[in-house]
Amino acid sequence: MKMKKNVSDLILSVSLLLLSITQLQSQTKRVLFIGNSYTAVNNLPQTIASVASSVGDNLIFDSNTPGGYRFMDHATNPTTLQKIGIGNWDYVVLQEQSQYPSFPDWQVEQEVYPYAQSLNNAILNANPCTETIFYMTWGRKNGDAQNCPILPDVCTYLGMDNLLNARYRTMAQDNNAIVSPVGAVWRYIRQNFPSIELYQADESHPSVAGTYAAACAFYTVIYRKDPMLITFNSTLSATVAQNIKNATKLVVYNNLAEWRVGTYDPVPQFNFTISGGQVTFNNTSLRASSYIWDFGDSTSSTESNPTHTYATTGTFAVKLRASKCGIEKHLIQNVTISQLNTEIPANNDANLLIYPNPTNATLNIQQGNDLTINSLKIYDIFGKLIIEETQNFNQINVENFTTGVYIIEVVSDEKIYKNKFIKI
Template identity: 35%
Template structure:
């Protein structure tokens, strides 16, 4: 996951954020996806909210990632069109097993599947279906012998799969835990304590709607066989699980597929840059001192003089491009972004509070083009109140300098 502090701060649950009105999704899974026809429920929810899903699926029972990766039908479906999303679901137990077993028997085939997806269309999103723990866990291994134990290992494994391939996660298992903790009377399981009941499939479908459209399923008129109260509770659980943590699940807008990101360290006059961009193929660096640009992936650069410089990275791909700025200070006190920790609190309407662990020296705000913005910043020793309410909606880069280091925050107005 991301190693420096670049934070998307959401002013509130973005239940009505702008997103595409139609998506294409290929579901590759097994009976957890096939039960109750999950893809159809996703489409029915979307239609009831004025959106549309073009979908296909391949869901033979008991399939593992190895089975999917070596299956002719699954691979032909991947190649059948340039999908917006290809959903990947492993066999229900395999991601929860020991790390050594997952590393040898599951992860390599998750990577192989993602490679096939990107080879067909680099701009497709490999979207991992985080499944849920069994009702009473899996008794064959102590760490997964309870629901919480199994659910936690599944969560961690699917997050690792996504991180390994620059993919994303639809956090159905986390929404599942939300409902179990909050409304234990809602039965999410079929009689075997493993497969989903209709309520379980509906919860999964709401989670996929929120994950792919980046919009809330709350208010969907399609509720299938559920009563309205239960349906609304499932809709809300899916919305809060997904939309409150879009960055955590790596859920990027389709229009912003490529994400620029880097960290830096300074020794004397030399700066070393570590590129952590997502789904990028080309890089353009401007070191902020008028020198020629660099197209290296992870450049090192020696400045001619001490000073503070605004470094720009443009990350490009066949899908789109993204730009990020970060200030670095060159001199006897080299500032390293990896050393600085900042807490961000959002108060809504573009107002944020930044709390650092050392005394603040300055805070500045730039827009996505790098232009320095006039924002209201109220700063004391270790806390800064940043008010972006008078600026246009969009992404802003907030540069924070302290006695111990420097970091750039990515805030969403």
């Protein structure tokens, strides 16, 4: 029992080490921020960059954030469109004016959604690999007093925040985009750490703590890393920063799929059929543009749906790596070969002896007394001609052949002799 416990502890330690290595791998991301003062105040992009740098990551950013700007303003703004058109962004962040997404359905459908779609289309037209991030903002501290008389739903923080949350989720879903749920992080902080002041005196724009909470949320979404790794605390106390990071972990990092992070990654999947040593792979992967197969016997392929012939029996771990836009995922399945293709073509004859068989480099050919070879051909198991020889009939170099089963065919006068050999 002692031995088993030690092995289990070792496996757990190795797993945690591998997770730590993955978490610590440095990443560089290019992000464009399109919004208004909610992004500009306290320089949110630079705060995210400082947060990222503290974990060993790099953020290259640009922005266009005129005060009070709406999506409809950005959709025709030359500076916005020029920056989007550069196209070398990993992400483009879209932040609507703070009140508009909480307006009545008819108004949002006319004045918000169409322009969100227009901006997203411009982003994808510039680079289909760029992902759009919708910046979910927050309800005002005590609701929207300006619009409360005509819109009762926004009279309270919760009422306004609920509408913003729902509308940003809708925009992300409709545009195959992701969400940076800053508003959701703020709500958790308000409920669980009420002493942390997220607002400036105007009860709308973010304080330093509010911007830091936004930066932690964005860092987690962009880099997909645990915010507890962050060591940059801005000008906040260690306790306040720690509480904000903990809120981000619970709301964002532990629920990345809820915010559609990773939803559009490639998904490797495949099935296969076995006939003797020959395996036909059916690639059913989603959202991938390129593939690398490792057949588990030191051979590989970049075909979408390859067919592979194994030279030996056994169980092979087949790995499919599916990639798109620099994101790679892999899947491993075991393929068990219990018997090889043993059928020999017609006219196999003892007059044609080949050895060693299997071979990894040289194939020797011994002719019987009644056999004079005029020509020699080698085919793969699928009937494709690999080489044709009209002079050298005693020894063939097969070192560069891929692993598999081959058919050797010789012509003697008007008779054809065939035999099989395996390249290992």
